[in-house]
Amino acid sequence: MNDLGFFVVPLVILIAIIVMSIKVLREYERGVIFFLGRFQAVKGPGLIIVIPGIQQIVRIDLRIITLDVPSQDVISQDNVTVRVNAVLYFRVVDSAKSVIQVEDYYAATSQLAQTTLRSVLGKHDLDEMLSERDKLNNDIQEILDSQTDAWGIKVTNVEIKHVDLDDSMIRAIARQAEAERERRAKVIHAEGELQAAEKLVQAAQKMEASPAALQLRYLQTMADMSTNGTANSIFFPLPLELTKVFESLAGKFRAETPGAPGNPGNPGGGQP
Template sequence: MIETIIIIVIFLVYIAMKYVKILRPYEKGVVERLGKYNRTVSSGIVVLIPFLENLERVDLREQVVDVPPQEVITKDNTVVVVDCVIFYEVVDPFNATYNVVNFYQAITKLAQTNLRNIIGDLELDQTLTSREMINAELREVLDEATDKWGSKVVRVEIQKIEPPKDIVEAMSKQMKAERMKRASILEAEGYKQSEIKKSEGDKQAAILEAEGKAESIKKMAEAKKQALILEAEGESMAIEKVYAAIHEGNPDDGLIAIKYLESLEKIADGKASKIFLPFESSGVLSSVAGIAELFKEDKKE
């Protein structure tokens, strides 16, 4: 009796373990009854009819497919090695279960085929610089193809595009030459700018020097002008005072003659051997003679 109860308990535990399922939050289940699709169940406890129903779990989380590296020929007949990764998620458990046998293999082959088509239309330089375009185009193609498999391709990332070694070496030399060219251009441009700045500096210095000289000459001329004006004003004032003094003293012919003789003395004091007197000096000399006669008369008296 006890053995029978033990057998029944073991059987019930087996039935419970096999036909009572617990689905996680990221899972859904496809239930088949007698080999036919019956229903799709969500997360939680699922009780199946023993021996009649079967449950197929479907993971709804985003998953990754690593596409193996492959050789692809570009438009300009260059062989490159390309590999990529595909991120996808199941959106329809029914189609994901019944419309594809091996999703991993199917999407891998599909990705490799479309990579050949996409890169085959591009030249090597475009292939190396157009990863975003390749990613977007490949994702669009794969998403359209996997729609009937109940899956959605979220994104595609090209991991590596590797040209042949000789191409890499040639590209390296080209890059080095391009950098040297840019360095030479920058150096020449720097020298040009330096010379321009130097010329502008010399120009500004020359302008400032010329302006300084002009200002100095202007000030010197102004000072000389003021000196001449002051000198002329002084001479004018002196002449006016002399003229006023002469008129106030009421000079006669004798005084004028004496001053004339003093002037003649100064003239004769020079080193010249000949002295030219104006024609009017004869009248003055006669006056001098008259003055001399006056002095003689005064002595006789």
């Protein structure tokens, strides 16, 4: 009986050690193995053996991690204080570096993202923060990716979510936008007046070449006025040719009547 207990106890201990040594890593996990405190290898996924007491394992998740960067107070280059928050997407590409080179890669990446967000946005004006977000996102991503490369971290994307302004600045931006719209409206109106003037000049030149066209235009205007129910008066245009006839008759009258008023031959100089 004692001999049986002598064999059973070590067998149970051996089975317990084997069970404790068996580790199963998922497809997105890797195990960083240390042998007596020294880095040995990166294993996984699947079934691996880790000897208790001699080897230690640190599990690393290789999936993309979403990091919400807290709101940061940023003073822009034009001295405007804003609160900006962002979201950061990164993943581990080198499991060994993420364990050996940095104590906590998640906390380190979070702190680095906050400081980088403040420093990059502080170099730009408020208008650039609002209108050039894609460029700012790329700049922040490049800086973070270059600095976290030594930790085995790959920053895949950075997105600025909100740029919060105080009420006074919002009102100032609204006034600026209103003034900009008024300026555009005035420019468009002036361009319309210029085009209309050019068309009128072209029309006048054509009508000057054909006096009948001017008369037809008069008649068309009268027709438009007659169809308008609000018109109370109608003006009949006097043809320009008729005025020339009157001028020629007046010239003949002065020539035939020396004493007529306005005749150069009148000694009174046209005075009664």
